[in-house]
Amino acid sequence: MEVVHVENLTKVYGSGHTAVTALRDANLVARRGELVAILGPSGSGKTTLLTAIAGIIEPTSGRVCIGQTCFYDNGWQVRDLRRFRREHMGFIFQSHNLVPFLTARENVLIALQINGVTGANAVGIAQQLLDYLGVGERQEHLPEKLSGGEQQRVAIARALANSPQVILADEPTAALDTERGKSVMALFRQIAREKGSAVICVTHDQRMIEGFDCIYQVKDGQVSTTSQK
Amino acid sequence: MNLAIRDIKYHRGRFLLTCLGVGLLLTIVMSMSGIYRGLVEEALVIIRGVNADLWVVQRDTRGPFAEQSRLAEDVRYRVAIVPGVREVSPFVFYTIQRQRHGQPLRFAVVGYDLRTGLGGPNRIVAGRGLAQKRYEMVADDKLGLALGETLRLGLHDYTVVGLTRGAVGSGGDPVAFFSLADAQEIQFVKDNWAVRNARERAEAAYERALPTQPTLPRELARQFADNPDLHQVNALLVRLDPLADPRAVATAVERWGHFTAFTTGQQEELMLTGSVDKARRQIGLFRALLVIIATVIIAQIIYTMTLDKLKPIALLKLIGAPNRTIVALILQQSLSLGLIAYGIAVVLGNLTFDKWPRLVVVETADQLALLGVVVAICMLASALGIRRALRVEAGAALTG
Numbered sequence: 175m176e177v178v179h180v181e182n183l184t185k186v187y188g189s190g191h192t193a194v195t196a197l198r199d200a201n202l203v204a205r206r207g208e209l210v211a212i213l214g215p216s217g218s219g220k221t222t223l224l225t226a227i228a229g230i231i232e233p234t235s236g237r238v239c240i241g242q243t244c245f246y247d248n249g250w251q252v253r254d255l256r257r258f259r260r261e262h263m264g265f266i267f268q269s270h271n272l273v274p275f276l277t278a279r280e281n282v283l284i285a286l287q288i289n290g291v292t293g294a295n296a297v298g299i300a301q302q303l304l305d306y307l308g309v310g311e312r313q314e315h316l317p318e319k320l321s322g323g324e325q326q327r328v329a330i331a332r333a334l335a336n337s338p339q340v341i342l343a344d345e346p347t348a349a350l351d352t353e354r355g356k357s358v359m360a361l362f363r364q365i366a367r368e369k370g371s372a373v374i375c376v377t378h379d380q381r382m383i384e385g386f387d388c389i390y391q392v393k394d395g396q397v398s399t400t401s402q403k
Numbered sequence: 404m405n406l407a408i409r410d411i412k413y414h415r416g417r418f419l420l421t422c423l424g425v426g427l428l429l430t431i432v433m434s435m436s437g438i439y440r441g442l443v444e445e446a447l448v449i450i451r452g453v454n455a456d457l458w459v460v461q462r463d464t465r466g467p468f469a470e471q472s473r474l475a476e477d478v479r480y481r482v483a484i485v486p487g488v489r490e491v492s493p494f495v496f497y498t499i500q501r502q503r504h505g506q507p508l509r510f511a512v513v514g515y516d517l518r519t520g521l522g523g524p525n526r527i528v529a530g531r532g533l534a535q536k537r538y539e540m541v542a543d544d545k546l547g548l549a550l551g552e553t554l555r556l557g558l559h560d561y562t563v564v565g566l567t568r569g570a571v572g573s574g575g576d577p578v579a580f581f582s583l584a585d586a587q588e589i590q591f592v593k594d595n596w597a598v599r600n601a602r603e604r605a606e607a608a609y610e611r612a613l614p615t616q617p618t619l620p621r622e623l624a625r626q627f628a629d630n631p632d633l634h635q636v637n638a639l640l641v642r643l644d645p646l647a648d649p650r651a652v653a654t655a656v657e658r659w660g661h662f663t664a665f666t667t668g669q670q671e672e673l674m675l676t677g678s679v680d681k682a683r684r685q686i687g688l689f690r691a692l693l694v695i696i697a698t699v700i701i702a703q704i705i706y707t708m709t710l711d712k713l714k715p716i717a718l719l720k721l722i723g724a725p726n727r728t729i730v731a732l733i734l735q736q737s738l739s740l741g742l743i744a745y746g747i748a749v750v751l752g753n754l755t756f757d758k759w760p761r762l763v764v765v766e767t768a769d770q771l772a773l774l775g776v777v778v779a780i781c782m783l784a785s786a787l788g789i790r791r792a793l794r795v796e797a798g799a800a801l802t803g
Contacts, residue, residue: 221801225798225801228721230721230796230797230798230801231798256720256723256724256725256797257723257725259721259722259723259797260722260723260724261723265721265722267800267801271714271718271721271800271801272718273406273715273718273719274413274715275406275409275410275412275413275414275715276404276406276409280404280409283404284404284406284719284722284724285722287404288719288722288723288724288725288728289723316413332722344801
């Protein structure tokens, strides 16, 4: 069953002489429980593709569907995109993007709280996720007191907090050592399998490619090759 | 989990310093209304303390506080026989400045008739009231004089026999009470240098007058120079019989043509519509300006704090936080800033206002009004920050 369906997605930045086509007629499909990689050199358009799937940038044309809902079909189809995001997506980005004035645990809790999960239940989930990612003992520390790898693991915990349909990750293992990276990928696979989430990763990390179910190559805005394992 | 409190804790040093700054500003705002009320109270304290039924002053003057008024002391006997008058008492009021221990000592002199006691000190907090007609004084404790201390005024030394509290003249200067004779002497009696000078002037005037007035006696001129008329007062305080009509008595006194009579209410009105009114408007202007300045400063602080948080705000939007979460974050911080600053202002005001040079009277109503203003300006000030925060794209969380 398709969880993410991208069809003929085009994104043009600017207009007239300064127009730059970042994506041209891109197509992508991610099914329940699949790990999908988006590969490509810098500036190829892979992050544009990821942010378009996330509904963060508005595509120029095409169609993006999550589950049964096509939230973009040559125009926004969903009024409250933020709500749609928090209910269906989890995010892990290259810059660790933790709220600096919240502790590691609170960074996970805030995602749960925004989605209506509060109290002991929320604390339990946060604790479990942080322990699982190996940062349970650091849960009371502010991000500035955590190493880059620890910050990334907290960001992953936050993305997983609401058991989203889709996890969108931009270089999620870049700041982790091989062992931790593999364990994160294993965690992604587990989440994908147990929750039916699709995980879409933009990555350069050759160490992790072997774990993906499906790989998309992006070059000059075109999703030109698709390799399926 | 309250994001505003978490952010405040994270930046607590900067936040508390900002609160202190805004608190000091609010202390000034609060003091402005207090100073105005103090001005009114100080302007009226003697008038209300004396509480005469009528004030008889020199005709067409607004004396003795709003302007100088002078009338002969013996007019009291004429006023005393007006039907309805129970008691008349002369009253002297003027301000002097002397040196004491190398420092200027400025105070208002009140001279009153010890026999009637009208116009004298209301509340002695230490020592006693005036018991003898000469060379004693009762001073307000703000003057810093000690009981038993003597003060040289004119030709004589005056001993402090009692202390009052809160007795101030219309200009805010503390009051010293003297017997009528002493107050007149301090004001009018000349020292030896002045007498010699006056004699020379009188001689010169005499010489100039001789060609036209050859019969003018030289002794008269000299005597006039030596003995000025001490028996001048600034007002007569009148107590009426219980059923007497103040307006009728005033009309009877004014009919003589040399005097004007005011009730205590009219005296108060004269003070409030005179110099106090100008001060009130000036202070009102200052207060309005300070409120605007406080609003601008708080707005700027909140806006800057919001700019510092744009990335976390974008991140919150990215993970799906609704606008109300972001609005609450900024609004709660703004209100926290305002309320803590207000608390600092209240505490600081309570601790220091009684040490300010002028009387500062802050009433609960003023404090509550300021609280309302603070809440309003915080909400207004946070509007800019909220507007900026709501315009941040979730995608901004992904950059750098």
